[in-house]
Amino acid sequence: MNKKISIAIDGPAAAGKSTVAKFVAEKLSYIYIDTGAMYRALTYKALKKHISLENEDELINLLNDTTIILLPGDQGQLIFLDEENVSEDIRTREVTNTVSIVAKHKLVREEMVERQKSFAVNGGVVMDGRDIGTHVLPDAEVKVFLLASVDERAIRRHNENIQKGFPSDLAKLKEEISLRDKLDSEREFAPLKKAADAVEIDTTALTIEQVVERIMVLALERIG
Ligand code: CDP
Ligand code: CDP
Numbered sequence: 001m002n003k004k005i006s007i008a009i010d011g012p013a014a015a016g017k018s019t020v021a022k023f024v025a026e027k028l029s030y031i032y033i034d035t036g037a038m039y040r041a042l043t044y045k046a047l048k049k050h051i052s053l054e055n056e057d058e059l060i061n062l063l064n065d066t067t068i069i070l071l072p073g074d075q076g077q078l079i080f081l082d083e084e085n086v087s088e089d090i091r092t093r094e095v096t097n098t099v100s101i102v103a104k105h106k107l108v109r110e111e112m113v114e115r116q117k118s119f120a121v122n123g124g125v126v127m128d129g130r131d132i133g134t135h136v137l138p139d140a141e142v143k144v145f146l147l148a149s150v151d152e153r154a155i156r157r158h159n160e161n162i163q164k165g166f167p168s169d170l171a172k173l174k175e176e177i178s179l180r181d182k183l184d185s186e187r188e189f190a191p192l193k194k195a196a197d198a199v200e201i202d203t204t205a206l207t208i209e210q211v212v213e214r215i216m217v218l219a220l221e222r223i224g
Contacts, residue, residue: 002223006137006141008132009146010194010195011130012184016208030126033125035128036129036130037068039102039108040099041090042112044089044095049062063112104183113135116132117137133145133198142218146201147203150181
């Protein structure tokens with residue numbers, strides 16, 4: 001039987017991480033874990049309960065009292081928060097523009113990382129986020145850092161919004177993506193950073209298929 005490896009995919013917002021991670025997981029029959037969805041779920045619950053996103057103690061108490069379950073669905077990953085399906089609710093603009101505040105807290109990150117590591121104990125996992133190669137799976141056999149220009153990433157999100165029939169302002173999106181990247185890269189604990197042993201792929205001019213293909217080559221080399 002082939003060896004089951006772990007694949008870590010990191011990078012800034014809208015670089016294509018979750019799209020390609022899902023395809024790679026499908027091709028290898030691995031599980032896919034969207035760690036951003038976990039930070040989003042906690043942010044959604046904190047906003048609903050009117051908890052200050054700056055209050056680390058309250059946030060960690062809330063998280064300790066929260067179940068977050070990720071399940072594969074036909075249209076992508078499904079996210080259950082305390083048994084409620086919040087897959088759509090965690091993608092709102094309000095959550096997107098505040099999640100980086102929640103994700104900066106050390107205690108919140110420690111608890112999230114512990115949960116994320118537990119999903120990967122047996123290998124056979126593709127995990128995407130910001131600190132997977134650096135903190136969550138430092139021994140992952142394949143580490144990829146996906147990049148794309150901020151203009152391209154804003155256009156990708158803009159196109160997604162238009163497809164879904166949501167209002168969308170390209171200039172505003174670019175501003176919001178840049179701010180989130182800045183907060184994620186400059187935070188004190190586990191900032192967004194390429195792991196020293198990660199392979200960088202600039203996806204600006206690549207199709208999804210081309211990116212998937214490059215990661216599959218890296219994965220198959222390690223699986224043997
Ligand atoms: O899909 P998108 O790139 O918009 O973001 P996401 O992967 O859903 O992540 C949302 C936010 O969660 C990020 O902007 C980070 O603030 C935080 N995050 C993190 O800090 N560490 C991770 N491993 C994953 C996400
Ligand atoms: O997970 P992350 O925020 O990094 O990005 P995503 O949600 O997977 O992808 C953002 C959008 O870019 C999706 O609509 C993809 O279809 C599109 N896209 C891509 O992911 N990769 C390319 N090479 C080209 C477009």
